[in-house]
Amino acid sequence: MTAACLMNTYQPLPLSFAKGLGTRLWDQAGREYLDAVAGVAVTNVGHSHPRVVAAISEQAGLLLHTSNLYSIDWQQRLAQKLTQLSGLDQVFFNNSGAEANETALKLARLYGWHKGIEQPLVVVMENAFHGRTLGTLSASDGPAVRLGYQPLPGNFIKVPFGDLAALDKVAETYGQRISAVLLEPIQGESGVQLAPPGYLKALRERCNRRAWLLMLDEIQTGIGRTGQWFAFQHEGIVPDVMTLAKGLGNGIPIGACLARNNVAQLFTPGSHGSTFGGNPLACRVGCTVLEIIEEQGLLTNAKRQGERLLVRLRAELSDHPEVVQIRGQGLMIGIELAHPCRDLMLIAARDHGLLINVTRGKTIRLLPPLTIDDREVEMIVRGVCQTLKSVQQAQGVSDCTPAQA
Known part of the structure; x- marks a missing residue:
């Protein structure tokens, strides 16, 4: 299907979804992704609740x-x-x-x-x-x-x-x-x-x-x-x-x-x-x-899982040469990088089954649904680290390997 009839106002990935449920999305080929952007902070209670x-x-x-x-x-x-x-x-x-x-x-x-x-x-x-x-x-x-x-x-x-x-x-x-x-x-x-x-x-x-x-x-x-x-x-x-x-x-x-x-x-x-x-x-x-x-107590869950996600990301990425700062509140978290790499980051994350957003060219923005659990927090941490590793390998920079949760 061609997008030629759409005005050129977006830069979408070559990725289209057929269905969603909770924190997951499935593309047209049936591949599953963990959604850590939630339609840019929209699907707070998850897909297809x-x-x-x-x-x-x-x-x-x-x-x-x-x-x-x-x-x-x-x-x-x-x-x-x-x-x-x-x-x-x-x-x-x-x-x-x-x-x-x-x-x-x-x-x-x-x-x-x-x-x-x-x-x-x-x-x-x-x-x-x-x-x-x-x-x-x-x-x-x-x-x-x-x-x-x-x-x-x-x-x-x-x-x-x-x-x-x-x-x-x-x-x-x-x-x-x-x-x-x-x-x-x-x-x-x-x-x-x-x-x-x-x-x-x-x-x-x-x-x-x-x-x-x-x-x-x-x-x-x-x-x-x-x-x-x-x-x-x-x-x-x-x-x-x-x-x-x-x-x-x-x-x-x-x-x-x-x-x-x-x-x-x-x-x-x-x-x-x-x-x-x-x-x-x-x-x-x-x-x-x-x-x-x-x-569902999602305010408490957003606070608890947000704190857990910040702690885990800081533990895994504190010594990473490309990570400048990790900051956030609740389930609104930014990972600021030293150099812009938006396109590479989005593609690498997609390849690892994780959907993220990169804003201002060099800040990974995580906005998962408020329903995420402990296991999904670990999946996000692992996916971010794997994504950074893939980008570094593509650019010839140093390594980032997440510890086992």
Whole structure:
């Protein structure tokens, strides 16, 4: 089958899957792979979970779409559950993470406008990634994804991630024009970059003091990925706005923007909308995913298996000449390498039956389903080490041999 009729926006491996179950995928020839990327942090409860399959099947036979001209029962149920879990008050449902972030940026604009700021500014982080719409590209960093799209809309100020002094300096210059700070609690696309401990709490304090909105992009970190429902809960704070997508639908497209009452109420009928956002199918699946995570104890499992995976990777790779750092939280882990080798890494991992992601050219990003067990952690460790060994042999570099688990 030819891909000539598809726009050339991706660089997929010559690999296509016929089915998935739990943490495994099978290609067209029937070969099995351990999925350590989960559709980029999407299939958090695993592939073809029987309860998700049942919810999709039943709802498809009942009702898929009515539009937001009418009340949608499953939408209200999912909104209630998300607000209970997060401590935020109201939800707007979208179809994707980029749309959820666009919603957050519109709220920041309205917030500034209601404060009488003619040209409100939003502080964003260097090396951030918030989506590929023109607005979210403006808030993102990285010349490759922005090339050819200038001038981009929006007024943003970029500061280094984790640098409170830089934020304070920006406040001295532009404080009266700033309406919000938008950031990822852990920067995923830039290589699983963790903020210093206490950073989110310090941001919360500064935003309170300066009457700025604290807006967190939890599209990748949310829905249990870091061992809590949301990454901000590790620091005991609550943002003013939070965006979700990815793991919320386990593969069914859905996004959400949550906000405190005083911010959410800036929207009025007609000020924002979405044709498909919050349809019965997507919201029923979202409710089912949250139930599965609770009932199967997947937050605890993500924390425990994430810690185990970090320990095992550090034990096996601590002396490896190509490994610069291994970092992460929960089941969101990055292995930073000294030199770029994306294509070789992806192909070698595939050949060893392991599916990984390499971001920014030289950081192996591991995002397995939250359902993984001890044995699968060892399989990931073994697969990563075998992959590095294969790449080294191809490049004529030194060896990496994993110890027996």
